[in-house]
Amino acid sequence: MPTMLCCWGNGSFGQLGLGEDGVSEPLPFRRAPEAPGGPEVVLVACGERHSLLLRADGSVASCGDNAQGQLGRRLPPGQRRAHVPEQIQALETQTIVHMSCGKEHSLAVCNNGRVFSWGAGAFGQLGTGELKERLIPKKVDGLSKYKIIQVACGNYHSIALTKDGRVFSWGQNTHGQLGLGKEVTNQARPQQISALDGIPLAQVAAGGSQSFALSLSGVVYGWGKNNAHQLGLSQADPKEQIFKPHSIAALRKLDVIYVSCGDEHTAVLTQNGSVFTFGDDSAGQLGRSSSALKTGPEKLDSVDGPVSHLACGSYHTVCISASGQLISFGHGLQQHNGSGPSSSKSDRRPCFNISALVSPNELLGFRVKRIFAGPYVTFATVLRTQDSAYANTATSMETLPKISMMDRALMEKWLLATAESVMRQTAKREIEAIFSSSPCLAASFLKPRSAMETGCCVAVDLQKAREMLEELATRDWIAGRIFSSLLDNLIPALPLNSPHQEALSSFLLLPECCAALEAQKMQHLAIPFAKAVNGLSKRSLDILEKCWSFLPASHLDRIVQMLKKVVLSQLPCYSYYPACQVLLPLLEVLKKLYKVNKRANCKLPLSNFYIDEIRQIINPFADLARWHVWVEAMIVKANAQDTLVRNRLLRKGELPKLPVFPLRVRRKNLVEDTLRKLSQVEDISLKMQLLIEFEGEMPGHETGGVLFEFFSYVFEEMVQPDYGMFMCCEQNSPIWFPSRPSVEKNKYLFFGILCGLSMFNRVTAYVPFPLAAFKKLLGKKPTLDDLKELSPVLGRSLQAVLDYEHDDFETSHELTYNISWDNVDVDLIPNGSSVAVNNSNKKEFVNKYVDYVFNKSVEGIFQEFKRGFYKVLDERMVAFFEPQELMDVAIGNANYDWELYEKNTVYWGIYSETHPTVRMFWKVFHELTLADKKGFLLFVLGSDRVPVVGMDSLKLTIHSHKSLSEEHIPEAQICFHLLLLPPYSTTGKLKEKLLQAIENNRGFGKQL
Template sequence: MQPIQIQGAQNIVHVSCGKEHSLAICNNGKVFSWGAGTFGQLGTGELRERIIPKKIDGLSTLKVIQVACGNYHSIALAKDGRVFSWGQNTHGQLGLGKEVSSRATPQHVPALDGIPLAQVSAGGAHSFALSLSGVAYGWGRNHAHQLGLSPTPTREQVFKPMSVAALRSLDVTYISCGDEHTAVLTENGSIFTFGDDSAGQLGHSSSAQKTGPQKVDWIDGPVSQLACGSYHTLVLSASGQLISFGRGPLQRYGSGTSPSKPYNTQSFNISSLISPNELSSVQVKCIFAGTYVSFASMCPSQTPTCANRTVSCVESLLKISQVDRVLIDKWMSAGAESEMRQTAKREIEAIFSSPSCLTASFLKPRSALELGCCIAVDLQKAGEVFKELTQKDWIAGRVCYSLLNHLIPALPLNSPHQEALSSFLLLPECSAALEAQNLKSLAMPFAKAISSMSKRSLEILEKYWLLLPDSTFDRVVQMLKRAVISQLPYYLAHPHCLEVVPVLEVLKKLYKVNKKANYKLQISNFYINEILKKVGLEDLRRWYIWIEKSLPVPEDKYPVSFCRFPFVFDPQSKMWIFYWSSHFQQEANARQALLSNRLQSSGEAPKLPVFLLRVQRHNLVESTLRKLSRVEDSCLRCQLMVEFEGEMARHEAGGVLLEFFWYLFEEMTHPEYGMFMYCEHNSPMWFPAKPSVEMNKYFLFGLLCGLFLFNRVFVYVPFPLAAFKKLTGQKPSLDDLKELSPVLGKSLQAVLDYEHDDIEEKLQLCYSISWDNLDIDLIPNGSSVAVNNTNKKDFVNKYVDYILNKSVNGVFEEFKRGFYKVLDKRIVGFFEPQELMEVAIGNEKYDWDKLEKNTVYWGVYSAEHPTIKMFWEVFHELTLDDKKGFLLFVRGSDRIPVTGMDSEKITIHSHRLLTEDHIPEAQTCFSILFLPPYSTKGKLKEKFLQAIENNRGFGKQ
C-alpha cells in the first residue's frame, strides 16, 4: 500500500471514508478529497474520479474540525459551528430540502444554524448531527428506520434535519452510521442501535424485529468507542476488548439487498485485515470501520502513552469555538501591542460572530437539563462573564462589533429547533453589559431580527420567554424600553421615527407573553412615561380621530402612532385618550349645533351641547332611572350636568356630579336594594343568578357607570376585577372567584390541591352545586357524577364558569350594553382589566405623607393648630385598615384615583356647633372633615376611631 501524498498540506488530523471516496482534514482546517466523484461527493465541483487528493476550495475560508462520508455524500462541521454538505441528495441526505438532487460543491445547511453541535455523522443515504446538549438531529433515508423516527409513510425520507425524540432521554454522546443502520453511544457507556438488522448488525440478542433504539444488552462493561461499517458494527470496551457483530458484503439480488436468512446473532466472521483473536496481546487504541472492512490502531500494553485505558471516541472529537475560563484569563492579560492581543481579537470575533459558538459557551451541564430545566443556557453565568469581559474597553469594542456585524445578521430566524434559539436569550444579557460601558445598544437590531422570525420560531422563542425568571424577563423588557426612549428625539423625523416600530412590536409580544404568564411582571414595567413628554395631547387627539373613523394610521405622512401599542401608556395617560374622545365628541356636537343655527338663520352663538339631568333628591334612584330610560343616545356623549329639583342650580366643578353619583350608587349597590349580591362580609358585589329587579335596571346601571367615566368623575363602585375582565372580553379565573368569595375560592383550590386517592370518599363532591339559592347541575345528571382526581380540574373550571359567566350572562350583557352605550369600545380596549378597574374605582397606592401635605384647612384651623398637630400624630399611628376607613369616611371611597394622591385633597374644617364631646363628621361629596377642637390626643383618637367604625357598612371595604 502506497501512502497518500497531499501536496502543500500539513499534518493530517482526521480522515473519513465513504463507499468510493475519502476526505482528510489537515491541522490548518483545510479539507482534501479523492476517489469517485460521480454525484459530486468530492466537493471540488468535478463529477469524475480523482486519484490525487485535491483541496476543496468551497471550504477554504473555514477551519473545518470534522468530516463524515456517506456512500455518495459528504458532511463537514466548521469551527464556527456551521455545517456544510455536498454530493447525492436523492433521499434528502444533504439536509437541503427536496428541490436539490445533488451538489458538487459544499452547501451551507441553514436548518442547523444556531445549534451548538458536537459531531456530524454520515451513513449510506442518511445523516446525523449531535448537539453538545445530547440532542440528535437526523435526515435522509429512513425506510429501515435508520433515523430512529417513528415509522410513517411521510418519514421514509426526511429532507431537513429533524430532532429525534426517541434519542432525547438516552444522553447520547456519539453517533455512528452504517449503510442502513445507526448506533449511538451514551454517557454511561451503553450502546443503542436501530435500523436494518438483516445481517445482525444491530447486535440484538432477540430475533424479534423492533423499531426505534434498542440497547445492546449483552456487552459487558461500558463502551468507549463505536464504529459502523455498511453491515457490521465495531465496539471497543473501556477495558480494551474489541467486539464486532454483523457481517461483510451481502449477496446482491437484482438492484436490492436481500439475504436469504437474517443474521441476528453475534458474528466475528466479518471481513477484516486482522482477526480479533490476534489482538489478545496488544491494547487497541482506536477502531475504524469501512464499507466492508475494519481497522484498529494499537500500541503495546506496556507503552506508557496508552495509560492502561482506551481513549473515548468522544474525547477525540474537536469542538467548535467557545468561551472558557482559560480563554478569558488569556484575553484579560493580553498586552496592548502583543501577538497575544491579536490572537485574542481573532478568537473573540470567531466566538461572538457565531450563534452556535455563543450558545456553546454558556450551556448548562447535561445533568441540569435532565432535571427538567428547559432553558439550556446559563443566563446568570453569561451575565457575569459579559460583565467581566466588557471591563476591558478593547474586548467590549470587539464583542460589540462582532455581535452587531456578524452574529445578529446570522441569527436563525426560521429554525424549528429549540436549541437554535438560545442565542436570543443570551443577547439581552450581553447588551446589558455593553450598555453599562456606554456602548451601542443591541436592542434595535435585536428587535428587527425578532420581527423577521418565522411564526414557528417565534412561538418557540415565546415559550422560552415564558420560562425565564422574572428578573431576566424584565431585563429584556427594559432593554427594549431604553431603545424606544433613545429614539424619541427623532419622533418628528420621518422615516427615522419608524426605526422604533420593530422595537415596539417586540415589546408587544413580550407584553402578551407576560399576560399569558398571569402577569409575572407588573403591567407598570411596560409603561414608557417619557412618550407623553414628547408626544403631545394633539397627537392623542389625532390618533383618536383615526380610531373613530376606523382609518389606518398614515405612517408615511405622520410620525409613528403609539396608539397601536397602548400597553406603553399608564392608566392616567390612557385617561387622556378617554377625555379626548369625549372632547372630540363634544366638539362634533358643537359643530352640529352651529350648522343647525346657520340653517335656521339664528343670530345666537351656539352653546356647547350638554346633557341636563334634573332629578328628585328624595326619590333619587327612581327619578334618575326614569329620566335615563327616555334620553336620546346623542345626549349621552355630551357634558353631563345634574340639577336637583326644587334646589338652586350649582355648577361648581365636579361637586354636584360627585354628590349625585355617590348617593345614587350608595343606594343602588346596597344589599337591601336587591340589585346585587354579596357573597361574604366586606366582599365585592356581584350580579345575581336570580335577579329580583327588572332587567332594564342593569342596562341603566351600566349606562350610569359609563357616564361617570365619560364625565371624569371618580366614584367607588365595589366591583371585583372579574367584572372588568368581562367588559374587556377576558375570561375570569379561579383567582377572580377567590376575590369575590374567599371562602369558596379557598375550598375549590383545596379540591385542586388534593392528591390522595380517597378524594371521592373524603370530599364527597359531585357535579351539582348550590349558588344564589339555586341547585344547579354543572353537567347533565351532575348529581350522580362524583368528583375524582381525573375530573377535578374540569369540575372546578365548570364551577367558576357557572358563577362568573353562565349564571350572570343575561344581567351582565344588559349591564355591558348600557356601559358601551356611552363609551367607545375601541378606546376601552386600550385598557387591561386591572387598568380599567384602576381608572373606574381607583387603586390602593397610598402616600399618607402626601395626603397630609395636600390637606386644606378652613375656619380656625391651620397646619400649626394644636388640634391639627394631634390629628396627624394620631392618623400616622393608625393601622392601614383604619387609615383606609378614614378615607372611606371622608371621601366615600378608600381607593385612590388613577391620577394618584397628588390630585387628592381633603379639607379639615372647624365647626362652631361641634365640641370635643362630638365625634368628627364628614361631607363626603366634597371631601370635607368637620373636626371638633379636641383638647387631648387620647380624646381625639377615641372619637376619631368611633367615627370611622360607625361608618363601616356591609359591602364597603
C-alpha cells in the same frame, strides 16, 4: 513506536490497498515502496469501492476503483483501479486534516478550512454547481467564506460543519437527507441548514440516505431516510422520511458523544462507553442476540466493558473496547444472502455471531487504537501490546475538530495580551469569532452534562458566564470587541424560528453580556435584543419562556433589571415620535417576563417589575392623556363646546362633528337616554373623548366633574337590585350577574360599553364588582377564593366540604351534584341529583360549583358585557394588566392615606395650613368615620375611590369665599377638587355644617 494499519474485508476493487493479491483477513498494511517508513496513517475514509488514507503530514493517498474519478488522480490509460495507495498530487500543496467518502465521491478539508471535492457528481454531491464527475479535486467555492472543520458523506449527499457552528448540506434530497425541507430538490451548491442555527454542535454524520448532527450537550438530531428506523425515532413517529432535523427523543437521556452510520443502521457511543444501535439488522449489524424486532435504540450488552471507538460499515459494526480489543458484528457484502436492504429482513437475518468479521485471536499481541469502516471493509490502526503505553487513548469524540469556544485558559491569554502585540491581534480575531456566533457563545458556557438537571431546558451556566464576562469587561479593548461582535453579527443572526431548545441559549446569555458591559453599550444591545425576542415565532417563544421559567430568581431578575434600566434611559424620548417607539419592544419583553414570573408562582416579587422612577420623570396622567391623544382631544372638545353655543344662538345644527363623542341626555331620564343613545352610536365614536350635554342647558367648559358625576349616577342606578340587572348574594357583598336576568340582554352590552367609556375617559367610578369580573375580562378562571368574596357564607361552606376528612362524609353532608343557585335547582352533571358527593369527588364538586356560578350560569350575558367593554378599549392593551390592577384602574381602590391627603392639600385666599379654620377642619376630618370620610371624597371629588396611582394624586384645594359665612354649609367644585370652606368660629359649628354638606351630597348635578 509508530502504529501499523491493518485491514480486512472485500478488497476486490483494490480498496484495501494491498496490491492485486489483496486478501480479506487482517494483515499489517504494506506501505508503498516510495515511502518506506513514511508518516503513519491517522485517518481512513472509505467509499463503496475506494479508500482514502490521511497521513500525519497532511498528505492523502487513494486506492480502489476510479470509474467516477473518486480517487482524485488520473490513472494510466486503460487502468480503472489502483490496488496500491498513491498520493493525490492535486492536494500536495494542502495540509489535509479531515476527509470523508460517499458511495463514489470524496471530500477533504485542509487546515485553513477549505473543502475540496472530486468523484461522481450527478446529484450535486460535489457542491461545485456541476452535475458531472470530477477526476481532480476542486475547491468548493460556496464554502470559501467559512472555515470548515468536519465533513460527512452519505451515498449521494454531503454535509459540512463550520468553525462557527453552521451546518451546510448539498447533493441528493430524495429522502430529505439535506435537512432543508420537503419542497427542496437536489442541491448542487452548499445550502445552510437553518433548522440547526444556534445549536452548539460537536459532530455531523451521514449514512446511506440519513444524516445526523450531535450537539455538545449530547442531543442527537436526525433527518432523512427512516424506512428501517435508522433515525431512532419512536414507534409513535413511524415516518419513513424526515425532511428537517428532528430531535431524537429516544437518545436524549443517553448522554451520546459520537454517532456512526451504516447504509441503513446507526450506532451511537455514550459518555460511559455504552453502545446503542438501531435500524436495519438484516445482517446482524446491530449486534443483538434476540431475534425480536425492536425498532428503537437498544444497548449492546454483548460487549464486555466500555467502548472508546466505533464505526459502521454498510452491513457491519466495529467497536474498540477501552482495553484496546476489537469487537465486530454483522458481515460484508460477500456474505449477504439477500438482494440488499430492501429484501425481506426475516429471510436474511443470519445467526447472531459477535465475531463474524474478525476473531480476537487474529489480533493477539496488538492493541487497537482507532477503527475505520467502509461499506464492506474495515481498517484499524494498531500497536503491538508491548508498545501499548504509547497508544493514544482518545475517544471517537475527542478526535473530532471542534467549533470555536472560550474556556478559562483562552480567557487568561486574552487578558494578558499587551497592546499592539501579535497575541492581541490573535485575541481580537478569537473574540470576534466566538461572540459573533450563537453556537460558539453557547458552547463557551455549556453546563457539564453531569450538572444538567432533569427536565431543565437551561443548558448554559449563567453564573459562570456572569463571572467570566464581568472579568473580560475590565479590559476596554475586550469589551469593545465583544460589543461590536454581538451588535453587528450575533444579534442580527439570532435564530428566530427554531423548534430546538439548544438553539435559544444565546437569548439567555445575551442579557449577561449586556449587563457585563457599561450602561451605554447595554442600551445599544438591549434594544435589538428585545426586538429579536419579539420577533420569535410562537413555537420558539414558547421554548424561551419555558427556559425563563426554569431560571433561578437572580438570573431572571438580571434580565428584568437590565430592561428596566434601558427603559429608564429611553424615557426622555417618550414624548417624541418616532423616538418613543424604541420603548415598545422593551416593554413587550418586560410584559412577557412578567407573565412568565406569574406562571412560575412569582419567583420575583411583582414589585420588581415596577419602574418607580417613572413618577419623577413623567406625569402618569399626562402620559395617559397622550395615550388618548388628550391634548388634541381637549382642543377639539373646547372647539366643540364653542360650536354648540354658537349653533344654539344661531339656531343651527345641534351637535359638533366628531372626533368628540357628544352624549346629549336629560337629567330626569339620564339612564334611559344614555342607553338609547348608545344603541344608536357607531363604534368608532366610542373611542373618542366623551362630551356630556344636558337638554335645555347651555354647555359649560368642564374639566372632568360632569363626567365623574355622570358615571357615578348611571352606575349607581343600574346596579340597584330594583333595576334588575344584578344580584347580591348577601348584604354588602359585591354584585354579580343573575342566571335569570329580568332585563333585556343588550343592557349588559351597554353596561360594558359604559364601563369601558369610564376607563377610557379616565374616570374612577365605583361599580361593586368582585375581582372575578376582572379575571373573566382578562380570560382568567375564577376560583373558590373568588366565590368567598362574592358569597362569604357559601364560600366558607364549600371550603368546609373540602376540609372534611372523616369517613362519614356522605351521611353527615348529604350532598349531591344538584345545587340551588339564584333560586333555581341545577344539576352540575347529568342526573346530578342522584350522584352523591363523597371524599373522592368533593374537589370536582366544588370546582363544578364555582364554574357554574362564575361561568355557565352567566355565559350569555357576561359575554355581552365583555363585548361592550372591548368595543371601547383595546383588548391587547388591557391584557397588560393583572386582574387586581385592572380592578384598581377601573373602579379605584380603598387604600386610603388620610395623612398624605392632608399633606398634599393646597390653600387659597385667606387660608394656609396654620389658619384656625383649617386647623379645625383637619381635626374634625380625622375624627370622622370611614364612611363619612368617603362621603367627603364623593362630595369634593365625585368619587369615593382612590385612583390607581394612589392618594398622592389627590390634591385638595381649600379656598375661602367672601360671600360665605359660618351659617353656610361648605360647597365644592369637583371639576377642580375644590372645597369652598366658610370661616367657622368653632369646631362644633364646622363639624355640623360639614356633615350636613356630606349628607346632602346625593343626586346628580350639584355645583361645579
